[in-house]
Amino acid sequence: MACSKRFFNPFKPSAGAEPPRIIGRDQVFLDYVSALKDGVGAPARLMRVTGPRGSGKTVLLTDLGARAQDIGWNVVNITAGVNMVDDLMYELSPDSSVDSISLAGNAAIASGEVSMGVKRPNLRALMKRRCGEGKGLVVTIDEVQDAPLEAMQLIAGSVQHLIREKENISLVFAGLPMGVMDLINGKALTFLRRAQSEELDFISLIEVKLSFKDGFAASGLILDDDQLEIMAHATEGYAYLIQLIGYYVWRFADLHRASSMQVSDEDMRLGVENAMTRFHEVVHEPAISKLTKGAMEYLVAMAREGERASTADVAKRMGREPKATSSFRRSLIQHEVIQSPVRGYVEFSVPFLREYVLDNAEELLDRY
């Protein structure tokens, strides 16, 4: 009997976890795969992916890499950090005696000698070799906001050279928006500015609804149209929330599958509530936990102004001169908590953060 069968929750609310269905990315997949097929010089071979935490950057990188692999490319995935050049070299050539080379390279980076050519030829030579095997080489770098400048210079410089040499090379890098902008506008990384930009914003709710419908139906649970509508709206098209809400609503509904396969309104209410609590813990709290008192006051004043606030109004609400608030604003922007899309205005960069700050304003200010 169907009821006695145990089903696994199809939703995957955790960082980098492959979701049951990747939605909202058809265009970028298409662009990317065409660029790989189009030959040297296709713009999308150099791509930068930006979006807030939980918007789906890691999943996208993994999937772009998988698609490249499917059509015969070599793919190397690394995460930015102090060891990224070593990691890259190891991944490029795990079977050879890279260890000794890479140790030397590491020391060179630590002592700032990379530009002296101690390592550059090695990395470039390894990359070039892999470009020549199969269709070409794809390198993906995640969390580039954490990349040491010298390491990025070394990697970007090698890629740039290989493009000039008409090798089949592709570099896709992902990170938080401010961090990525800082990096590519930084010293000696002008080449990376040419990268085609993919901003991961909201996924269409029509696609969200379809993915919920299928995800539940595949395990026998039934959602009616009104429920699909409510659940999809609650996600605001934000990748991580799609998985969280799907996961918790599914879990509550699964409890009563023996008596009813129909998802109840109570399942929905509890599911969305649990998802939001988890979202606050995993996304909102880490984003604001290290703010200074002034920055927190700025954030609260901003939340009270509206979804988008004029910096003059925020200062007025704080009872300060606009000039006296600019360091708070800068610090919030640096922490990727807010952004300034238009001069003189600020808005929240993390979904639902405004609501969270409004609901908890007193407690947040009391922490100082």
Ligand SMILES: Nc1ncnc2c1ncn2[C@@H]1O[C@H](COP(=O)(O)OP(=O)(O)O)[C@@H](O)[C@H]1O
């Ligand atoms: N295109 C997508 N469709 C559905 N769910 C996704 C998609 N991309 C990511 N997710 C889900 O969202 C969550 C966050 O994804 P992740 O790639 O780790 O985000 P980021 O790297 O931007 O922080 C994961 O639970 C993942 O399964």
Ligand SMILES: [Mg+2]
């Ligand atoms: Mg990630």
